[in-house]
Amino acid sequence: MKRAIGIDIGGTITKIGVVSEDGICSHKTSFRTKEYSKFKDYIDNLTNRITEIQSKFKNIEGIGIGAPNASKNGTIKTPANLRWEGELNIIDDIKKKINLPLFLSNDANCAAMGEMIYGNAKGLNDFIVITLGTGLGSGIVCNGKLLEGSEGFAAELGHFTINNKNRYTGLGMKGGLEAYVSATGLKRTILYMLSKYTDKSIFRDVSYNNLHGEDITKAADNGDLIAQKAYKYTGTILGESLANFVTFTQPEAIILTGGLVHSGKWILEPTRIAFNKKLLPFYKNKVDILLSGLEDKDSAILGSAALVWKNI
């Protein structure tokens, strides 16, 4: 049985695992990314973990790495949520110690590859994956290939500016989609709804920093109108944006994944309604909105490992 190593570099945690061709994830390990103030020390620890895996498994075909702001040429261009500065030559640095094929892409692209090989995009040639976590990430596949752009920074749809909206993103841009549609966006919308309406709400007693996604879902379930309005607002913006994205790549499906999706109908119903309303006539009933086919706990490692199967 052939195997690949999948590595997901997150701002808080780095996850590593061994993935078989049929998608079984084993020998999982993780460590805190934030503990390493020097990138060199981080790489030393990472390569030690890889060497350990190599001593236990034969037939490792390669290593796939998902990271924020990964470029096409094997570097990470300092994203806001990693502590190291400048352009990090991660692939070159690992190569010095590990003799295996190495593949790097950004985390949302890995999510798209994971869906393609192990999840709900199996057999699809044209689809978009939207990851709804702290921010909004996206991976786009066209003609069966990842859409990377000239340097690897295609599919930055979290920064796509949306209709008639002017909330600022972390990059200081007005109207970026992720300022609305993400866990953070939902929290901001709770405050906006509290400012706009006079409904009673449990959130009138909660500060911004104490707002949590699960509590918002629970409140919506319990009939909290502010929570319900916030979800409707978020889903409507998402659905309208997805309909707009279809004019770009005409995907067969759009797959939603990430924490925000756990609210279930609260986000999905308004998304689907707005999507179908806005979709152009000649796309109607031809684009599915699906949920991820991967289990949350392993999806990042599976997605990174999928890079290996797509590239070797």
Added chain:
Amino acid sequence: MKRAIGIDIGGTITKIGVVSEDGICSHKTSFRTKEYSKFKDYIDNLTNRITEIQSKFKNIEGIGIGAPNASKNGTIKTPANLRWEGELNIIDDIKKKINLPLFLSNDANCAAMGEMIYGNAKGLNDFIVITLGTGLGSGIVCNGKLLEGSEGFAAELGHFTINNKNRYTGLGMKGGLEAYVSATGLKRTILYMLSKYTDKSIFRDVSYNNLHGEDITKAADNGDLIAQKAYKYTGTILGESLANFVTFTQPEAIILTGGLVHSGKWILEPTRIAFNKKLLPFYKNKVDILLSGLEDKDSAILGSAALVWKNI
């Protein structure tokens, strides 16, 4: 010398020509598309012209056809500006009479292929072509390949809905880009500016149906404030939209072509200003806005013929 036949099916005129591998267009001929009330009669005439060319030239490698609403499977799905109804099996119909490889794509995709092989996208792997004629068309190339979508209806950016604008398109959609950025959009904007401002303008004596692009450019040159404001408004919307498109595919260049571009600085200056202002920091100075590298008179035939060189 290898040759291809390029055919451009327009609502008014069908153009045919022979194109050599190095981009020389010869034996050009054309006829009125609109004269044929039956699609069968149209095909008979078209195939006769092809047979005539075949009798004169050897080494014809194939035929490339550009048409509105061309699908991936060789059909045309009745677009608004052709008179025939239903789904037209153009490739099958021609194949019955002509024994040559046949390739069909929509006209804006052909424009992209033409730029790639003969024009200003030579050597580029990631670019977008925007055609600014009566409407707004687009062709997108990623990883060196045309982005077609699941059925061939990707890159319908004329219907992309833009920020905070609500003008209706021909499809009855609100805020579609081509309702603003196209020859027709510019005319509508002249009326809008006449309604908004009180400036004197030669266009206060001209009806909508008598408005022509060249006259608007001439008026702008002559200091007509309504004409100048209309161009600024149009270019600003175009530039902002192009900056948004970059988050999708991270192209190396965006190439503008079509009648509206003939106004030169009037459209280009506001486009570039708005584009650079709106572009995300990590894309800055990495995406060029270029004009077409093809001569207008042959560009449609060259583009269609380019399909052959890209596919055989």
